[in-house]
Amino acid sequence: MTSDGSLQGLRQRFAGDLVSPDDDDYPDARRVWNGAINRYPRVVARCTGPADVAHAVSFAADADLPVAVRGGGHGVSGGAVVDDGVVIDLGWMDDVRVDPDEQVARVSAGARWGDVDRETQAHGLATPGGVVSDTGVAGLTLGGGFGHLRRTFGLSCDNVRSMDVVTAEGDLVVASADRNPDLFWALRGGGGNFGVVTSFEFDLHPVGPEVATCFVWYDGDEATEVLHAFREWADDAPREANALPFYAYVPAVELFPEDAWDDPAVAVLGAWAGDPDEGVDELRDLRTLADPLADFSDVLPYREFQRLLDEDYPEGRLYYWKSVALAELTDDVVDLLVERGAAAPSTLSTVDLWHLGGAIREGDGAFPKRDAAYLFNVEANWDDPRQTEANVQWVRDTVDAVRELDAAEGMYVNFAGFGEDAARVAYGESYDRLREVNERYDPEGVFSGHTPIHSRD
Ligand SMILES: Cc1cc2nc3c(=O)[nH]c(=O)nc-3n(C[C@H](O)[C@H](O)[C@H](O)COP(=O)(O)OP(=O)(O)OC[C@H]3O[C@@H](n4cnc5c(N)ncnc54)[C@H](O)[C@@H]3O)c2cc1C
Known part of the structure; x- marks a missing residue:
């Protein structure tokens, strides 16, 4: 034929x-x-x-x-x-239906996080999603899912009750704790290796409508001191506190002092998933880690905070992101972060430190390295195609150097460069079991897009 x-x-x-x-x-x-x-x-x-x-x-x-x-x-x-x-x-399949009494949302697999936040916040509820509203629910959830609620309510995949799945044979099955539990385990962190998820059922939690947030920028010359002070704060932070320091370059916009435009900086972005007044108090110390260049911390509608970074990530820009999970934030990690941040070929790039712990440690499913204290993510973002090689090399060199450090202990499959790492590296201690589940549900390796477990060779 x-x-x-x-x-x-x-x-x-x-x-x-x-x-x-x-x-x-x-x-x-x-x-x-x-x-x-x-x-x-x-x-x-x-x-x-x-x-x-x-x-x-x-x-x-x-x-x-x-x-x-x-x-x-x-x-x-x-x-x-x-x-x-x-x-x-699946982009046309984007409906979201909320049952506020059961505190559950049924989300079709083409929905974006903005769709989910819109419908759930109408009931004062939320489920942990990503930090950019345009990002898809499906890929993010199947690989894990870090967002502003991660330490409080866990990863996106930790909040999934069930999934509808089309298998490699074209069968329609349900994956949940009771039905096809091996598939349910694998899909929570094992990526798109097992079938096509057509919808998710998510647990919801009371959040907002307003949340206390922190978004403060410091001079890059003080990056080391800021990150050391952050570490001290983070060691005792309650699980309602979800903060993310990152090395960046000051955007050339009026919100920032003009003499600092394009200079290196370190920023701290965070949210308190709880009472806003308490959150303003709890996040205050993050705003005085040094003398701030600019401080946009505020009590904001949760949906507005969820869209705060959207305009920094336009469709069509050139991107290459890669990560290393860390057991702890040691001095040598901080030194490397500052050194490599300063060497970025593009001022649109950042080096991010996702503070983990809290509820993430309590989840199950295939997501590996749950005990990691931080995720070190190197984001190259650039516009000129002639700069591609330099940007990709900057990320690879940085990740290679972090992997040499004692604190390094894995990676995150949703920040995986162009997917060049072996599946055994990407899925860590879950790899062998994932491979068994993959053999059962996709023996021919039909689904191999997202750090493939099955090799067609
Ligand atoms: C701007 C931006 C911000 C981000 N922010 C975050 C963040 O805050 N936290 C975080 O954890 N990650 C974040 N990410 C990374 C994100 O988790 C991954 O890029 C994820 O793959 C996006 O999901 P998607 O559905 O849009 O991707 P797609 O490109 O559509 O899918 C990615 C892969 O997932 C698999 N897949 C997708 N849908 C299905 C399905 N229904 N069934 C089976 N397999 C499927 C496929 O293998 C596919 O190749 C961000 C990415 C971007 C671009």
């Missing part, structure tokens, strides 16, 4: 849209958020529901075409699109 013939057969069964290279909207359909990724799929299957997903999976298997699954299309590694294969695009 020719590929056109197969596609014709799919068209008869498929309720959504099938976009091929000859179609006008193909350039748009194949594009993902990261402008550094440029791939040409044979077809983009814009699905309307689980039945479409099952048809697309079967079509790809019959035609022996590689499959990519696209949730929000924000995967930094670009696993949402594949050359000469089938993109299963």
Whole structure:
């Protein structure tokens, strides 16, 4: 059967849209958020529901075409699109339904975190998502999910009650603690290696509508002192406190003193997931770690805080992000962070230190290295394609240097460069069990977009 013939057969069964290279909207359909990724799929299957997903999976298997699954299309590694294969695009499946009495939300797998926050906050509820509202729920949750509520309520994947999944065989199954518990375990941290999740059921918690936040910037010359003082504060921080220091460059905008524009800086961004008045008190010390350059700390509507970073991450910019989990924040990690932050080829880049612990330590599922105290993430963000090599090399050199330190103990699969690390490195102590589950649910390796566990070789 020719590929056109197969596609014709799919068209008869498929309720959504099938976009091929000859179609006008193909350039748009194949594009993902990261402008550094440029791939040409044979077809983009814009699905309307689980039945479409099952048809697309079967079509790809019959035609022996590689499959990519696209949730929000924000995967930094670009696993949402594949050359000469089938993109299963869930973007049209984005509804969110909240049951406030049961404190649960049913979220279709193409939704973005902004969709979830909008619907849940209408009831004064939230589930832990990411820190940029445009990011997809699906990819972020399947890889783990760090956000502003992480230490209080755990990772995004820790808050999943159940998932609807289309398997490699095209079957529709439920994964929960009672139904297919091995699949449920694997999908909470094991990425997109086991099937296509078509919807998630999330636990909700009372949050907001206003939260105390901290967003303070210090001179880069004081970065070391600020990070040492931060560490002291963080060692005793209550789990309601979710703070993230990062090395950056002062944006050239009026909000900052003009003589500091483009200079190195260290900023601390954080939220208190609890009573706002208490939060203002508890976060106050973070605002005086040194003499601030600028302080935007405030009590804000939770949804507004969730969108605070959106404009810093436009679609189409060039990105390469890579991470190392840390057992502790040692002096040599701080020194390296400051040294490598100062060496960034692009002033749009940052080196981030996600403070972990709290509820994250109590979750289960495949997400590895739950005891890590911090996640060190190197974000290269740049606009000029001629600078790609320098930016990628800066990240790789930085990560290689951190991995040499005693405190280094793993990585985060959602910040994984272009996905070049072996699955054993990415999934750590969960790898062997993940491989077994993968053998059971996807023995042919149909799903291999996101740090693949199955090797087609
Ligand atoms: C601007 C920005 C901000 C971010 N902020 C955070 C943050 O605060 N915290 C954090 O933890 N991470 C963050 N990330 C990283 C984020 O977790 C990953 O990029 C994640 O992959 C995004 O999910 P997505 O659905 O948009 O991705 P996609 O690119 O659509 O998918 C990524 C991969 O996930 C798998 N996948 C996606 N959907 C499904 C599905 N329904 N079923 C099976 N597999 C699927 C596929 O393998 C796919 O290749 C951020 C990324 C960006 C770009």
